[in-house]
Amino acid sequence: MAAEEAASGAAHHGGGLAIDPMHQFRVETIFPIHFGNIDASFTNASLWMLIAAGLVTLLTIVGMGSRSLVPGRLQSVAELSYEFVSNMLRDNVGDAGKRFFPFVFTLFMFVLFCNMLGMMPYSFTVTSHIIVTFALASFIFIAVTILGFAVHGLHFFHFFVPKGVPVALLPLLVVIEVISYLTRPISLSVRLFANMMAGHTMLKVFAGFVIAMGWFGGFLPLAFMVAFTGLEILVAFLQAYVFAILTCIYLNDALHMH
Amino acid sequence: MPQLAFETFIPQLIWLAISFIALYLVMSRIALPRIGSVIEGRAARIASDLDEAAASKRRTDEAVAAYEKALAEARAKAHGIAQQTRDLLTAETDRQRHEIEAKLAEKIAAAEASIRKTKEAALANVRNVAIDVAGAIVTQLLGEDADKAATERAVDTALKQV
Numbered sequence: 001m002a003a004e005e006a007a008s009g010a011a012h013h014g015g016g017l018a019i020d021p022m023h024q025f026r027v028e029t030i031f032p033i034h035f036g037n038i039d040a041s042f043t044n045a046s047l048w049m050l051i052a053a054g055l056v057t058l059l060t061i062v063g064m065g066s067r068s069l070v071p072g073r074l075q076s077v078a079e080l081s082y083e084f085v086s087n088m089l090r091d092n093v094g095d096a097g098k099r100f101f102p103f104v105f106t107l108f109m110f111v112l113f114c115n116m117l118g119m120m121p122y123s124f125t126v127t128s129h130i131i132v133t134f135a136l137a138s139f140i141f142i143a144v145t146i147l148g149f150a151v152h153g154l155h156f157f158h159f160f161v162p163k164g165v166p167v168a169l170l171p172l173l174v175v176i177e178v179i180s181y182l183t184r185p186i187s188l189s190v191r192l193f194a195n196m197m198a199g200h201t202m203l204k205v206f207a208g209f210v211i212a213m214g215w216f217g218g219f220l221p222l223a224f225m226v227a228f229t230g231l232e233i234l235v236a237f238l239q240a241y242v243f244a245i246l247t248c249i250y251l252n253d254a255l256h257m258h
Numbered sequence: 259m260p261q262l263a264f265e266t267f268i269p270q271l272i273w274l275a276i277s278f279i280a281l282y283l284v285m286s287r288i289a290l291p292r293i294g295s296v297i298e299g300r301a302a303r304i305a306s307d308l309d310e311a312a313a314s315k316r317r318t319d320e321a322v323a324a325y326e327k328a329l330a331e332a333r334a335k336a337h338g339i340a341q342q343t344r345d346l347l348t349a350e351t352d353r354q355r356h357e358i359e360a361k362l363a364e365k366i367a368a369a370e371a372s373i374r375k376t377k378e379a380a381l382a383n384v385r386n387v388a389i390d391v392a393g394a395i396v397t398q399l400l401g402e403d404a405d406k407a408a409t410e411r412a413v414d415t416a417l418k419q420v
Binding site for chain 2: 022025026027029033038039040041042043045046049050052053056057060061064067068069071075078079082083101102103105106109110126128129130131132135136193197
């Protein structure tokens with residue numbers, strides 16, 4: 001996020017130097033909704049999730065509206081996304097992964113749009129919240145584990161026993177394999193959340209420097225911010241890609257066991 | 259750290275579920291089949307166009323082959339006709355040449371015979387003239403009549419040396 005919001009954050013806290021770089025991550029209720037004891041309030045996080053989902057829908061439905069043989073710009077982007085995810089899935093999982101294509105596509109586009117929308121000033125980065133990324137990652141983890149047992153039955157436990165290893169080392173390796181398997185949702189979710197949070201915090205800190213260093217000194221951190229914004233856009237894409245490709249790899253493990 | 263504000267977890271999870279499931283349903287039911295059909299339609303169109311082009315090329319090749327075959331046939335036929343005509347003409351020419359040659363040979367033979375006759379007559383005349391001339395010369399030189407028989411012998415001997 002950019003300088004304007006930093007300024008507003010500063011104003012919020014009433015001091016030129018007292019900028020809270022974490023203010024951008026605050027979840028604010030827009031209108032409260034309660035079902036009994038359950039709080040389902042519509043917040044800025046909800047708003048940006050819906051915007052991301054809406055934009056993906058807009059791109060893939062309105063963009064494909066003409067269904068031209070020779071695609072226009074929006075249709076090209078929609079088809080490119082489709083083929084990008086389709087190739088990713090085919091390369092990593094093979095033809096067996098075809099039935100998971102809608103899920104992987106939705107996942108990739110949702111995370112990508114949440115990440116990219118977070119780059120807009122005044123927006124909210126949905127994927128900078130550990131609860132959101134952890135929910136996605138644990139859903140993937142649980143679904144993939146169930147899939148593994150559904151496809152291979154109890155044979156799926158062989159997944160934790162590496163082949164061609166001395167028997168003496170097996171107990172240790174099996175423990176390591178199980179731990180590495182169980183930490184998948186944590187590594188998957190923390191990678192995305194930490195990247196998003198760290199980058200946006202960094203931008204906000206440097207935005208604070210721009211104001212603190214005044215009219216002349218401020219240009220240096222401003223130049224850094226411009227460059228860093230470019231890097232953050234790359235990271236936003238890359239993390240969505242990594243999230244989707246790891247999902248593909250987990251799917252492949254469940255379907256083919258290495 | 260707002261990420262650890264636990265009271266915001268439930269609403270975030272609920273709205274994440276709502277938006278993600280809604281997006282998943284829209285994608286899997288409407289958007290992706292549509293994009294897939296457009297891409298497949300395009301691939302099919304390209305494949306059918308390529309097939310059509312290949313078929314057209316095959317037809318062209320066939321037409322070219324047929325044309326070349328017809329051309330070769332026509333050429334062979336023309337060649338045959340020309341050869342036949344040439345043979346016919348050659349035969350006719352030969353026949354006429356032979357006729358003319360035969361006639362000419364006859365004429366040559368007749369002419370040669372007449373030449374030979376004339377030549378013999380002339381030669382005979384030459385002997386008589388030579389004898390008369392020789393007799394006259396001898397008469398003039400000697401002042402007496404020459405011996406007829408001796409003159410004839412001398413002329414014959416001289417004629418043999420010619």
